[in-house]
Each structure stands twice: as structure tokens, then as C-alpha cells.
Amino acid sequence: MLRPYQTESVSQVAQAFQSGNKRVILCLPTGAGKTVIFSDIASRSAQKGKRVAIITHRRELLSQAGRLNSCDILMVETLNNQIKRGLDLSQYDLLVVDEAHIGNFRKVLEGFNGFVIGATATPISNPPLKEQYNAIVCPVGIESLINDKWLAVPKTYAMHPVDTSKLESARGEYTERSLDDAFNRPKVYEGVVQEFVKNWADKKAIVFCVNISATINTASEFGMQLGADRVFAVHSKQSPQERAALIDQFTASTDGILVNCGIATTGFDCPDIEVVVVNRATKSVALWLQMVGRASRTTPTKSEFTILDFGENVTRLGFWQEPRDWAQLFHNPKKKGEGVAPVKDCEKCGFVAYASARICANCGAEFPKPKKTNEEVLAELKEMQYKVVSKLDGRKLFDIAQNPADLFELQRIKKYKQAFIERVLYFANYTELQRFWRDKGYSDAYKWQKERQFAEGFSMGNFVVKFRKGEK
Numbered sequence: 001m002l003r004p005y006q007t008e009s010v011s012q013v014a015q016a017f018q019s020g021n022k023r024v025i026l027c028l029p030t031g032a033g034k035t036v037i038f039s040d041i042a043s044r045s046a047q048k049g050k051r052v053a054i055i056t057h058r059r060e061l062l063s064q065a066g067r068l069n070s071c072d073i074l075m076v077e078t079l080n081n082q083i084k085r086g087l088d089l090s091q092y093d094l095l096v097v098d099e100a101h102i103g104n105f106r107k108v109l110e111g112f113n114g115f116v117i118g119a120t121a122t123p124i125s126n127p128p129l130k131e132q133y134n135a136i137v138c139p140v141g142i143e144s145l146i147n148d149k150w151l152a153v154p155k156t157y158a159m160h161p162v163d164t165s166k167l168e169s170a171r172g173e174y175t176e177r178s179l180d181d182a183f184n185r186p187k188v189y190e191g192v193v194q195e196f197v198k199n200w201a202d203k204k205a206i207v208f209c210v211n212i213s214a215t216i217n218t219a220s221e222f223g224m225q226l227g228a229d230r231v232f233a234v235h236s237k238q239s240p241q242e243r244a245a246l247i248d249q250f251t252a253s254t255d256g257i258l259v260n261c262g263i264a265t266t267g268f269d270c271p272d273i274e275v276v277v278v279n280r281a282t283k284s285v286a287l288w289l290q291m292v293g294r295a296s297r298t299t300p301t302k303s304e305f306t307i308l309d310f311g312e313n314v315t316r317l318g319f320w321q322e323p324r325d326w327a328q329l330f331h332n333p334k335k336k337g338e339g340v341a342p343v344k345d346c347e348k349c350g351f352v353a354y355a356s357a358r359i360c361a362n363c364g365a366e367f368p369k370p371k372k373t374n375e376e377v378l379a380e381l382k383e384m385q386y387k388v389v390s391k392l393d394g395r396k397l398f399d400i401a402q403n404p405a406d407l408f409e410l411q412r413i414k415k416y417k418q419a420f421i422e423r424v425l426y427f428a429n430y431t432e433l434q435r436f437w438r439d440k441g442y443s444d445a446y447k448w449q450k451e452r453q454f455a456e457g458f459s460m461g462n463f464v465v466k467f468r469k470g471e472k
Helices: 004-018 035-047 058-063 077-084 102-108 142-147 177-183 186-200 211-228 238-251 285-293 315-316 326-331 388-392 397-401 404-414 418-427 430-440 442-455
Strands: 023-027 052-056 071-076 094-098 115-120 135-137 151-157 206-210 231-233 255-262 275-277 306-308 343-345 352-354 382-384
Touching: 004 023, 004 035, 004 052, 004 135, 023 035, 023 430, 035 052, 035 094, 035 115, 052 077, 071 077, 071 343, 077 102, 094 102, 102 177, 135 326, 142 285, 142 404, 142 442, 151 315, 177 186, 177 211, 177 430, 186 211, 186 275, 186 306, 211 231, 211 238, 211 352, 231 238, 275 285, 397 404, 397 418, 404 418
Parallel strands: 023 115, 023 135, 052 071, 052 094, 094 115, 151 306, 206 255, 206 275, 231 255, 275 306
Antiparallel strands: 151 382, 343 352
16 A cells, blocks of 8 residues: 555656656655555556556666566666667557666667656756656655654764865766775774774664775674674675675674675665665765665664764765755756755854855854864764754745745744645745645635635735744
């Protein structure tokens, strides 16, 4: 049985197709059940006599999608070769592309005129997905899923054993050589393991490293500290059979530690992971979210999980759970070199400012001068506090309304009535108001009455939101 937001996801994809879009991105956070959703759509289509193919890029993903017996399940590498030999995809009415942000699906879609669903948690790609797809649907965000207990609550800790300002960059990401030089050092990976052992030694964990050598070295250190039988290292130089066997052993374990580089980033499903260790730095929001998302699922005995960030990623890219406007990024993709600007909180008033700011634009307080190195700033693991209030304070109401998660969080904190929120959406985000009413199941009569009240009543002012002491 589908969850309410999953049913809404199916409906939104159908509406996008009915509006004349033949290629639609289905964007949902890791752990929200994209496979369940597109499997439902594919199964319904097949029952209507449509030919459906689900395309995936990894055998680990293939095992999930393979539950469907009414559709063709295809590996993208094999499919690309078959297309070169003359395979005609026009026999299919619908293609479902899992992890659509991965670039090797582009050739498959060239010349295909049927319907396409591209499923992804992070619709960021180069070239942009907008060049291949017509529309995007984003039925629910991470914060809503956490509030409704569909995803676990994260606790984020950070430590800076590496001065990431010295890392070299190329094509919008840190170079492999500089990452290896910085993170694949005994002082770093031994320190990471020691920090893990202090408070999380009995937890089931997944660890992300910069390359194969760092993976092997880090796994060896975990083995010496906690016992080799608990540690499973997986990487691309292993055979698919060996890698699958190790992953199966880890999945079956109660306190295993899976150390990897680029293997368990997308599509890996192991809900009882309690800790995610990010022993690398990245400039990619997509990679950061994909890594952390591996531990975000809930179980009957798990409602929280822990993030250990050793690459200054949370400072650079933001908290995993904070709202992101994927639709805006899809329609207006960032140019190469653009990213999320680093920010900091004012200790006096909580206002969020750019990291380069010297004086708080809200209260005028002077920011303390930064210390010389990251190692001096966070020489030990420190819990990073996610402050929703500081992200909303000082912003204009209509700007907040562009992201529904922000607006409903504002409603919770300020205890605004629903009528007020509906009026805000009428003036600032009419599309979201329609979706909100649809989710509530309100009648057309209710909608017409409300719209008439808003049109004939007072105009909503776009005021600046301010929080009183104690509001959070």
C-alpha cells in the first residue's frame, strides 16, 4: 500500500504527462521510496497493455527493480551496446530511468519519442537534466518526511582534520590527487576511526572514502580497532560477485561497518544503518545528499541517525535536511563553478550571513576573525546545530513562501492559523496553494469560496519575518 505522499507522487506524474510533457523528472529524497512509486506506475501501465522498460545502471539497483515481472528490466550498459547493434526502443511506450542524474543514460534517450520518467533524489547533472526532460515534480521534501516520521532525525557532528582550503579543484570538484594527498594519510584515517570508536563503536555504519587505496587503509584501521569480522570494504576493482557477497554480509550484520568509495552512493538500501561517516570533501550537493541519505531510513527500532562529517561538507553545502528548491534548480540550472555559498550564523542574533561577511547586516555585531586553519576550528568532533529560525529570520514572507517546507515550518513556530497560510500562498505561490487544497481533499465549493474571499479581501503584505526570543 502506498503512503499518502507516494500516492500524490503518482498523481503528480500523471498530471505532468496529461499537461503535454512526455519526459518528467520524479524528484524525491533518498528513503522516500522512488522505486515503490515508479514500480506502481510501471505496473499500472503494463496492466493497460503498455510496453514498459525500467533502466538501471547497477546490479545492486537491478535487484530492487527486478521485483517487477510485468516490465523489462534493462542494464544501461547492455542497453547502450544493443542500441549500437540496432535495437529499436520505439517498441516501448514508457521508459523509467532510475537515478536519472547519472550521465550514461543520455544515449539511451536520444531519439526516443515515448514517455519517460526519470527518478532521482538529486536532479543535478552536467549537462543539465532540463536538456532531456520537460518537467519536474517534487511532491515532498526531507523536512516533511522527518516531521511525519518517514525519515529518521539526523544528528550532525563535524571535525576538520584536513584544511580543505588547500585542496585543488577542476571542473567544479576537488581533484582526486589533492583528495588522496589530504585524506589518505594515517593521521587522518586513524583519527577518523578513533573518533568513531569513542561514541559509536557498537553501531552499524557506512563509511565513504576518497578512493580505493583510502578505502582499503581505512577498513584495515577499523578492523584493527574493532575486529576484522565487522568490517566490509567494497570497491570497483572487486568482481561484481565478490562485491555483492560482501554487501550481503554487511546487510545481514547487526553492527557491520561498510567502507567504500563510490559504490554505495546511490540505490543502496540498508535501513538499519545508524551512522554515516563522510571521510572526504566534495563540492557536489548531490554527492553529499546521496552519501548521507544512505542512513536516513527508519526502522521499528531506529528513529535517529548520526552524521560524522570529516570534510567540512556541512559548512560548505548545508545541512542534509535543509529545504532545497529542486524545481528552481531544474528550470534554472547553475552555471559551471556556481555552488551553494558558504554561510555562518551571527552569535548575537542568529542571522545567517555569508561566510565572508565581517559585520552582521541584521544587528551590526562584528563577526570574530576566523582562525588560521580548519584544524584549529574543529580539532575534535562537535555537534552542528541545525537552526531553522536563523534561516527564516529577517527574510520576506513571500520569499519564504516559495519553499513550502519553509512556510509550514514558519507556521509551526509562529503558530499561524491555516487561513493565514492559505492567504499567503494565494498571493505568493498559487500553484502550491492548489496542491495544498488537493492534498487536504477540499471540495471545489471550498476553493471557490476561499478564492473569492482572498480576491475581495485585504491584500497580503510582504513583510519581513522577525522572531522573538524563545521562538524556535
